[in-house]
Every structure is written in C-alpha cells, then in structure tokens.
Amino acid sequence: METRSYNALIQTLLDCALACEHCASSCLKEEDVNMMANCIKMDRDCADICLQAARLLQRDSVIAHQYLLLCEEICRLCAEECSKHDHEHCRQCAAACEDCAEACYQNHEPIDQD
Known part of the structure; x- marks a missing residue:
C-alpha cells in the first residue's frame, strides 16, 4: 500500500x-x-484536536482519516463561537477553523466499527 503525503x-x-x-x-x-470563556474553551479544545489529528496523519495511523471527522466538527463549532465576537483574533481564528474544517471534510473517512 502506497503512503500518501498529507503535508498540506x-x-x-x-x-x-x-x-x-x-x-x-x-x-x-x-x-x-x-x-x-466559551471562546477560550472552544479554542483550546480545537487546538488540541487539530494537533492530535496532525500527529495521527504524520505517523500514518490507521484511524487518522476517521479522526478527521471529529476534527471537522470541533473546527466548525469553534468557527461558530469565534464568529460571535468582534475581535480581530476571533475573526482570524474563525477563518482558520473554517479552512481546516473544509480540509478535514475533504479527507475524512467514515468510522468503521466491525
């Protein structure tokens, strides 16, 4: 099986x-x-999940593409929360989360529980 590069x-x-x-x-x-407070909590959760997703992809984990489902969800939730605030850092975060959610969507696989 050929290992694909997921650098982007x-x-x-x-x-x-x-x-x-x-x-x-x-x-x-x-x-x-x-x-x-909710923005901070969501930011922290999103950062942790995105970092874990990157680790799983880097090590070519068998669950990496399934984990992207969770990553897409937290990114969408974080973007929604950040969009409620009128701070530049929140706008930038919402945009990064939306981009990430879309990238996760394009690359995730369904969770297969045999």
Whole structure:
C-alpha cells in the first residue's frame, strides 16, 4: 500500500491550532474575560484536536482519516463561537477553523466499527 503525503493537510491543521492558541491567549487579555470563556474553551479544545489529528496523519495511523471527522466538527463549532465576537483574533481564528474544517471534510473517512 502506497503512503500518501498529507503535508498540506497537516500544515492546515497546524495553522488552525496556532490560530486557536493565539485566539485563546488574546481572549484572556480582553476587558470582559468572562464573556470570552466559551471562546477560550472552544479554542483550546480545537487546538488540541487539530494537533492530535496532525500527529495521527504524520505517523500514518490507521484511524487518522476517521479522526478527521471529529476534527471537522470541533473546527466548525469553534468557527461558530469565534464568529460571535468582534475581535480581530476571533475573526482570524474563525477563518482558520473554517479552512481546516473544509480540509478535514475533504479527507475524512467514515468510522468503521466491525
């Protein structure tokens, strides 16, 4: 079986994770941090899941493409949450999450439980 290169997808996942980390850190500096709590939580979850997806792809894990289903979902949820806020870091994060969700959608496989 030929191993495909997923460098572009991995880079998209890493870019999304970094955008989420930046957004979460920036949210902590906003005047009303309590208002940003859900955004921060979602950013952190999204960053963790994107980083794990990148690791799984890099090591050619048998579940990597199934895991992208979860990654797509968290990216869409994070983009939705960030879109509720009018901060530049939230706009950038939402855009990165939308790009990542689409990339995951293009590459995921259904979960097969035999």
